[in-house]
Amino acid sequence: MDNYLELVYAVTRRIPRGRVTTYGAIADYLALGSARMVGWALHQSIGAADVPAHRVVNRKGELSGRLHFPTPTMMQQLLESEGVVVVENRVQDFPQRFWHPAEDEE
DNA sequence: AAGGTGACAGGGT
């Protein structure tokens, strides 16, 4: 178990309900690796039910990771259950929904 | 050992 994975999971778990963030924002906050590393880390999160990976999208607000969930629609389903509107695999009002780890609003 | 791949991002056109 790489410590890097735990770091990414820890940040992901702090994403407020109903908000989303990006791979790049997490990489930027950790100041480790790159956005690709975060994508890789979340890929490993499959099976870790306590990690809300559905709240992490790419810079355009697209649900680029939906195909890695148990079902292709689960990611969108989870987001909508939190009040996040998703259309054509894209988060609506993305700039407003965006949350950066450094904000730490909770 | 070397090259390809990927849940990405930023800048140019």
Next chain:
DNA sequence: TACCCTGCCACCT
């Protein structure tokens, strides 16, 4: 807004 190219870095052939 969209498409293309380049940088990124660990993992998997």
